[in-house]
Amino acid sequence: MGVYIPVGPQHPIHPEAILLKLKVEGEQVVDADVDSSFVHRGIEKALEHKTWLQGLYLVERVCGICNVAHSTCYTLNVENLLGVEAPTRAQYLRLVVEELARIHSHMLWLGLLAHLIGFQSLFMLVFRDREKVLDLMEELTGNRITTAYNVVGGVRRDIDPALEHRVRSTLEELRGRVKRYRKLIEEDPSVRARTVNVGILERSEAEELHAVGPVARASGIKYDVRADDPYLVHDEVPFNVVTLETCDAWGRAMVRVEEVLESIDMIMYSLDHIPSGPIRKRVPPVFKVPPGEGIARVEAPRGELFHYAKSDGSERPYRYRMRTPTLANLAALVYMLRRGDRAVYVADVPVIFGSIDPCICCTARVFVLDERGSRVLNLEDLGRSRGR
Amino acid sequence: MDEERVVEELKARLGAAILEVKVPQRRRVFITVDREHYRAALEVLREAGFDHLVAITGIDTGDHFEVIAHVGRTLVVSVRAVVPRSDARIPSLIDLYKGAEFYERETWEMLGIVFEGNPRLTRTFLPENWPENVYPLRKDYEGG
Amino acid sequence: MSCLALLFEWLDRKFVAKLQNRVGPKYTGPFGMLQPLADLVKLLSKEDIIPEGTKTFLFNICPVAAVLLLFIANSFVPTVHVEGVLKAEGDLIIILVIITLYLLTIYMAGSAAPSRYSLMGAARAAVMLLGFELPLMFSSLSVGFAAGGFELSKIVAKQFERPFIAGPHLIGFAIFLIAAQAELEKIPFDIPEAETEIVSGWLVELSSWRLAFFRFSKDLELVLLSGLATALYLGGPIGPVIPGLEVLLYPLYFLAKSISVLFLLSLLSTLFARIRLDQFIRLCWRYLIPLTLAYFLAMMWVV
Numbered sequence: 001m002g003v004y005i006p007v008g009p010q011h012p013i014h015p016e017a018i019l020l021k022l023k024v025e026g027e028q029v030v031d032a033d034v035d036s037s038f039v040h041r042g043i044e045k046a047l048e049h050k051t052w053l054q055g056l057y058l059v060e061r062v063c064g065i066c067n068v069a070h071s072t073c074y075t076l077n078v079e080n081l082l083g084v085e086a087p088t089r090a091q092y093l094r095l096v097v098e099e100l101a102r103i104h105s106h107m108l109w110l111g112l113l114a115h116l117i118g119f120q121s122l123f124m125l126v127f128r129d130r131e132k133v134l135d136l137m138e139e140l141t142g143n144r145i146t147t148a149y150n151v152v153g154g155v156r157r158d159i160d161p162a163l164e165h166r167v168r169s170t171l172e173e174l175r176g177r178v179k180r181y182r183k184l185i186e187e188d189p190s191v192r193a194r195t196v197n198v199g200i201l202e203r204s205e206a207e208e209l210h211a212v213g214p215v216a217r218a219s220g221i222k223y224d225v226r227a228d229d230p231y232l233v234h235d236e237v238p239f240n241v242v243t244l245e246t247c248d249a250w251g252r253a254m255v256r257v258e259e260v261l262e263s264i265d266m267i268m269y270s271l272d273h274i275p276s277g278p279i280r281k282r283v284p285p286v287f288k289v290p291p292g293e294g295i296a297r298v299e300a301p302r303g304e305l306f307h308y309a310k311s312d313g314s315e316r317p318y319r320y321r322m323r324t325p326t327l328a329n330l331a332a333l334v335y336m337l338r339r340g341d342r343a344v345y346v347a348d349v350p351v352i353f354g355s356i357d358p359c360i361c362c363t364a365r366v367f368v369l370d371e372r373g374s375r376v377l378n379l380e381d382l383g384r385s386r387g388r
Numbered sequence: 389m390d391e392e393r394v395v396e397e398l399k400a401r402l403g404a405a406i407l408e409v410k411v412p413q414r415r416r417v418f419i420t421v422d423r424e425h426y427r428a429a430l431e432v433l434r435e436a437g438f439d440h441l442v443a444i445t446g447i448d449t450g451d452h453f454e455v456i457a458h459v460g461r462t463l464v465v466s467v468r469a470v471v472p473r474s475d476a477r478i479p480s481l482i483d484l485y486k487g488a489e490f491y492e493r494e495t496w497e498m499l500g501i502v503f504e505g506n507p508r509l510t511r512t513f514l515p516e517n518w519p520e521n522v523y524p525l526r527k528d529y530e531g532g
Numbered sequence: 533m534s535c536l537a538l539l540f541e542w543l544d545r546k547f548v549a550k551l552q553n554r555v556g557p558k559y560t561g562p563f564g565m566l567q568p569l570a571d572l573v574k575l576l577s578k579e580d581i582i583p584e585g586t587k588t589f590l591f592n593i594c595p596v597a598a599v600l601l602l603f604i605a606n607s608f609v610p611t612v613h614v615e616g617v618l619k620a621e622g623d624l625i626i627i628l629v630i631i632t633l634y635l636l637t638i639y640m641a642g643s644a645a646p647s648r649y650s651l652m653g654a655a656r657a658a659v660m661l662l663g664f665e666l667p668l669m670f671s672s673l674s675v676g677f678a679a680g681g682f683e684l685s686k687i688v689a690k691q692f693e694r695p696f697i698a699g700p701h702l703i704g705f706a707i708f709l710i711a712a713q714a715e716l717e718k719i720p721f722d723i724p725e726a727e728t729e730i731v732s733g734w735l736v737e738l739s740s741w742r743l744a745f746f747r748f749s750k751d752l753e754l755v756l757l758s759g760l761a762t763a764l765y766l767g768g769p770i771g772p773v774i775p776g777l778e779v780l781l782y783p784l785y786f787l788a789k790s791i792s793v794l795f796l797l798s799l800l801s802t803l804f805a806r807i808r809l810d811q812f813i814r815l816c817w818r819y820l821i822p823l824t825l826a827y828f829l830a831m832m833w834v835v
Binding site for chain 3: 348
């Protein structure tokens, strides 16, 4: 016996459309499944119809929060196929922006966690601090969220000493705030009551289900693409891969908060050691990419991001495949919800769901149906129907 | 383990089953096998410590399909298997790599390649009113 | 009394906003004071939706009953004088009964709607009752025993020299506040509403005037509980007065005291995260109820 409770596609847990089908007995969850078909946008297919350059801007729009990771991954892939390497200064700048994006993503997540467990005060405070990071982002790249900072061959804007100073002072201030949040998560009894031993994912299980990012690291797997497969100047900038053995939602929160502190250190170090020089190698706007294939991986805030590109020698990709971190963690999520050996309460569902930092628009990328449901539109059609 | 040693190991274990080996970048190895040796190649890799399945990619090359399984943490080995269009089937990896479930489901939905042995080849990424037997990532599908 | 209810909601919202580094209501009326009223009017003008399969009678009667019950209960609370507007033998007990009845209306309204969320919210509200009702009752009744009667006027009159809170009743006051927090469904005890879990729980299917009535009844309850705490522990509206000016000063004293209680309740709600239902029950039965009983027995002993 049990009652099915739909969580989603519209639910305050998450602003994006996903449906968790929960089977509930009393206050306990006994079964779960996921349906993420609501926001498929057809990006992988659409990329096959765009030139390599247009693709960059489409890729950035896979996801708002991790757009930096996507565009870094894409440019690395294309540069590799072209045989171009971005100048060192550009690589440092990419790293700075990537880590800023990580800070703002993790703080967004921390605020959402607070909201999910009903801790409204923490939610408000964290979001206020996150604004400062977004302001820095705007000054550095020109945009708050969708930065459009990376281009094939380098980056679009340089950093000047005045801005560098502002970045330093803001981050210094932020470091103090984040340390207070860390203390709060460590000690506050009500936060601990809601997250400790919730959403258990043992190390062996995380390995088996190929969990990535903070989910894997909170289960004790020392896996971080930045360390294992450095793609920017990660071998020059020192950082620690934060791991914990608690295997629960609390551990995932702590890993993320610690990573914010690590990111601040990385940015400071990069600003100290950034070499002077050009920030961009010019590449013509329409270019042909030599035939071949390549893989690029980036440690996005949510975990390992994977892009595969195949070129047939024309100016458009032949096939472009993206595997986002949330897709990799989906198996772990479903497993955590339906595991039989530990009680999962309805009140735990938002915490478990939130603890993988789900990003549904990343996960679902493929198609749009029109209202009659009979004809299928891809992005080009949509653009045409808007009269472009 | 570096690229050369992985290639050597694979060649020693699989011999003539490997049709092609490419190392286009550092830490990237692409090998091509026929469909019958797809699982065998991954079993060898799994034993050699490649326990992390990064993704499964499906490609429509026009005259046949390709399924690529990417495994590994530091070094990514991509095992490519060629699947004929007329008989789009390939064994599932779900008992080797438990997390393959969603990747195989996605490839099945987008390209119509059946992964034999995956118990849950059901809709999860495409809308429920999507027409049957229409696979959007095939090259002959042009959205309309 | 209605004005007081709306004023209290405004104060609550403004105070919490200040604590959370926000602004709070701002535009309607001076300092946004009319915002609660504006919200109420807006809700009243909304489309009235009754979902299919609702038990309509219960669904309609509960909001009205909730507001009426709380109006009656509020009339017993002494505000401008040692006595309330209404007065009866043992009116403290009447108020406690009404509070329980009010929870019954919540439960019935929640279970009258066909939604699973609202059903779960109602069930959670009922389970929570098991946890906080005993502490609420016994902490109030102990004061009655100490004062030698269950009339609020008598209890207030007893505190002419010094309010009870200055004495051993501090524990009782703390217990009462915690139970009141749960009764009001404020964080950390907003379990039956839990927006991120069950989409505001028992409230989910209510719309238009029903929602307006229930929201208004929550404000009335806020007044009732802070007023009751004032009467029981802080000496109600009495305080040092210049003879002849009681009529003017008593209401001011009452306001000052009950608003302090309100601020304590608001403060509690900003300090914590929402706890889980099972954790709440464990908290109540492991710590709160034994403490209440000890306090109650101690009061009996003294008397």
